[in-house]
Amino acid sequence: MKILVCISKAPDTTTKISFTDNDTKFNEENVQFIVNPYDEWYALVRGLELKEAGGGSVTTVTVGGSDHDPIIRKALAIGADNAVRINTEPQDGYTVAKEIAAYAEGKDYDLILLGKETINYNGSQVGGMLAELMGLPYVSVASKLDVAGDTATVEQDIPAGKQVVEGPLPIVISCAKGMAEQRIPNMRGIMAARTKPLEVVEPAGAAPLVTASKFSLPEDKGEVKMIDAENAESLIELLHNEAKVI
Amino acid sequence: MSVLVFANATEGKIAKAAYEAIFYAKKTAEKTGGNVTALTYGSVGEEDLKKLGNYGASKVLINKNISDENDQTLTNLTAAAVEQEGAKTVIFSFDPAGKAIAPRLSAKLGAGLVAGAITLPETDGGKFIVRTNVFSGKAFADYEVSTDVKIISLLPNSLKAEATEDEAEIAEFTPEISQGKLKVKELKTRSGDGIPLPEAELVVSAGRGLKGPDNWGIVENLAEALGAATACSRPVSDIGWRPHHEHVGQTGIAIRPNLYIAAGISGAIQHLAGVNGSKVIVVINTDPEAPFFKAADYGIVGDAFEVLPRLTEAVKKFKAAN
Ligand SMILES: Cc1cc2nc3c(=O)[nH]c(=O)nc-3n(C[C@H](O)[C@H](O)[C@H](O)COP(=O)(O)OP(=O)(O)OC[C@H]3O[C@@H](n4cnc5c(N)ncnc54)[C@H](O)[C@@H]3O)c2cc1C
Ligand SMILES: Nc1ncnc2c1ncn2[C@@H]1O[C@H](COP(=O)(O)O)[C@@H](O)[C@H]1O
Numbered sequence: 001m002k003i004l005v006c007i008s009k010a011p012d013t014t015t016k017i018s019f020t021d022n023d024t025k026f027n028e029e030n031v032q033f034i035v036n037p038y039d040e041w042y043a044l045v046r047g048l049e050l051k052e053a054g055g056g057s058v059t060t061v062t063v064g065g066s067d068h069d070p071i072i073r074k075a076l077a078i079g080a081d082n083a084v085r086i087n088t089e090p091q092d093g094y095t096v097a098k099e100i101a102a103y104a105e106g107k108d109y110d111l112i113l114l115g116k117e118t119i120n121y122n123g124s125q126v127g128g129m130l131a132e133l134m135g136l137p138y139v140s141v142a143s144k145l146d147v148a149g150d151t152a153t154v155e156q157d158i159p160a161g162k163q164v165v166e167g168p169l170p171i172v173i174s175c176a177k178g179m180a181e182q183r184i185p186n187m188r189g190i191m192a193a194r195t196k197p198l199e200v201v202e203p204a205g206a207a208p209l210v211t212a213s214k215f216s217l218p219e220d221k222g223e224v225k226m227i228d229a230e231n232a233e234s235l236i237e238l239l240h241n242e243a244k245v246i
Numbered sequence: 247m248s249v250l251v252f253a254n255a256t257e258g259k260i261a262k263a264a265y266e267a268i269f270y271a272k273k274t275a276e277k278t279g280g281n282v283t284a285l286t287y288g289s290v291g292e293e294d295l296k297k298l299g300n301y302g303a304s305k306v307l308i309n310k311n312i313s314d315e316n317d318q319t320l321t322n323l324t325a326a327a328v329e330q331e332g333a334k335t336v337i338f339s340f341d342p343a344g345k346a347i348a349p350r351l352s353a354k355l356g357a358g359l360v361a362g363a364i365t366l367p368e369t370d371g372g373k374f375i376v377r378t379n380v381f382s383g384k385a386f387a388d389y390e391v392s393t394d395v396k397i398i399s400l401l402p403n404s405l406k407a408e409a410t411e412d413e414a415e416i417a418e419f420t421p422e423i424s425q426g427k428l429k430v431k432e433l434k435t436r437s438g439d440g441i442p443l444p445e446a447e448l449v450v451s452a453g454r455g456l457k458g459p460d461n462w463g464i465v466e467n468l469a470e471a472l473g474a475a476t477a478c479s480r481p482v483s484d485i486g487w488r489p490h491h492e493h494v495g496q497t498g499i500a501i502r503p504n505l506y507i508a509a510g511i512s513g514a515i516q517h518l519a520g521v522n523g524s525k526v527i528v529v530i531n532t533d534p535e536a537p538f539f540k541a542a543d544y545g546i547v548g549d550a551f552e553v554l555p556r557l558t559e560a561v562k563k564f565k566a567a568n
Contacts, residue, residue, distance in 0.1 A: 003371065013496050017381045027259075027382075037497055042495075093349065093361075094352065094359075097349075097353060119519075120377070120380060120382075121387075122362060122379060122380055123359075123361040124340075124350040124362075125348075125352070125361050126349070128348070129350070129352060130498075132350040132351075132353035136425040137426055137428045139346070139428065140317075140342050141345060157342070157490075157491050158343070159444055160256045160257070160261070160435045161434045163428055163430055163432065163433045163434070164431045165287060165315075165428050165429065165431065167427050168427055177282070178473045178490050209356065209357065209391070210358040210360060210390065211390050212388065212389055212390075213375060213388050214388040215380070215388075217384075217385050217386050217388065218383075218384075219368050221540075221542070224529075224540070224545045225544050225545070226544075226547070227544060228546075229546050229548030232552075232553045233559075235528065235544060235546065235560070236557065236560040237564075238544065239505065239528075239544075240537075243525075243526045244526060245504040245505040246249040246505065
């Protein structure tokens with residue numbers, strides 16, 4: 001099975017968020033970048049498991065500049081066979097999907113895996129856009145994935161419960177918790193990653209559909225009101241009369 | 247020039263989030279002009295169809311031939327409705343169906359999508375700007391959309407939907423569309439009348455401070471007394487004390503209920519990322535230095551094993567008296 005995993009970079013989860021250029025850009029100074037957790041823990045690892053069970057290959061694809069190379073090497077260290085970087089700054093979900101579609105078209109991937117969302121922009125959009133551009137079926141927010149012959153069986157958490165969906169390969173799937181367990185790269189993986197192929201391809205060129213005009217931070221919460229544990233019952237009164245939430 | 251809403255239906259029931267989307271569309275139409283058309287499918291009953299009108303749709307289009315939540319079929323159906331209605335704005339809920347269909351429609355129509363909107367569009371000066379959460383709730387982004395058709399998916403619980411007595415005209419909608427390839431094989435709706443966490447207005451959540459899965463009765467009791475959903479921190483679902491779908495935070499789900507009560511949770515930044523959109527946060531922790539208190543509106547330094555049962559009793563008394 002030929003598997004393509006879409007990998008993006010995200011600020012480490014403990015990052016303090018701030019903005020520059022009149023609040024129009026995320027301030028990357030001193031920010032530690034990681035592989036977007038959903039891409040790494042779930043999409044990549046499930047892709048590797050499927051390859052280990054049934055043979056084939058796992059390629060990662062990333063839309064971004066050379067500052068993405070460290071996170072791509074991390075994915076290779078975890079076990080991807082080779083990597084592709086499409087050399088352009090992502091502008092919005094649509095430009096990312098367009099670039100990946102242009103690259104993947106005609107290369108016969110059976111399975112295209114993504115994370116459920118990037119933890120910086122949280123759009124959950126690239127997967128659906130990519131699937132539409134390639135004319136493939138798409139399952140969002142999958143918590144389980146199995147492939148038998150050319151059929152994928154996917155479990156999905158939905159507000160009403162759970163549903164099991166079946167679709168023919170090739171298929172696009174965005175991956176969430178439940179799909180696999182995080183893998184820590186070992187020394188051999190890290191060494192091997194240095195020499196695994198990382199191909200840099202030039203972008204097809206795509207125009208964004210939306211632009212972030214301004215970022216802002218939530219207002220500070222006021223002082224917390226402490227309630228004596230001995231008097232815990234008074235909370236209910238406050239929630240009713242003061243906060244008006246019950 | 248209408249505002250079109252995709253109202254998702256599971257087994258013939260329209261989700262609560264869809265009514266919010268309808269109400270959001272009504273408020274949007276007050277700014278952009280035009281009427282609200284709701285699009286749904288399957289065996290939705292009279293009562294739910296009527297409610298679409300109550301929340302703001304003046305027309306409901308229903309395709310009774312489609313029963314599956316098929317991403318490609320439903321995208322094609324929505325595109326056909328956009329064309330028929332001349333819709334310039336299309337609203338989805340930011341739920342798994344909306345996360346599949348809205349981006350597909352965006353790519354199909356070349357229409358800009360703002361995913362996970364938390365405000366109505368700002369339309370001053372001919373612009374169209376919508377706010378979303380970014381950085382897992384640590385910041386906001388205002389996205390400007392300048393394409394002819396604009397798509398918004400609305401984060402559940404972002405506004406309070408209000409019903410009226412208004413009624414919608416209901417019409418069957420069966421355009422020629424090509425069918426997608428997915429099939430829903432099995433649907434397991436959660437048993438009982440439990441409230442789905444992403445839609446819950448009140449949530450009681452607990453973490454490792456509860457010490458073991460057998461102790462969750464006190465959490466469930468308070469939730470039941472309040473009519474709240476239950477949630478948990480990540481380690482708790484990782485070790486299997488609680489089901490995965492209860493895990494909130496950066497790597498779980500993000501929620502924004504009116505009230506979030508957290509007992510025995512330290513308040514790590516990754517946990518806060520999933521809950522800091524909550525309107526009111528109550529923290530119960532034995533450790534006065536727990537970081538969660540900094541993000542709380544009300545705090546109780548105390549033992550969850552004592553405080554939770556006392557709150558449950560107090561809620562019961564309060565409910566009996568009100
Ligand atoms: C990349 C990444 C992603 C992550 N994503 C998430 C996520 O999505 N969601 C998430 O929750 N975490 C996430 N985490 C984990 C997070 O960093 C914390 O480790 C986790 O939230 C801690 O869970 P906890 O508060 O239940 O446990 P602990 O940190 O162990 O806290 C237990 C708390 O209970 C209190 N306590 C003990 N006994 C009692 C008692 N009897 N009564 C009242 N209080 C008591 C203690 O004082 C303590 O504050 C992530 C971590 C990483 C690195
Ligand atoms: N720049 C990128 N390069 C490659 N894949 C990406 C990129 N941005 C997002 N993705 C993939 O798309 C998924 C959803 O991203 P988003 O739509 O931004 O929430 C991510 O989890 C990644 O798998």
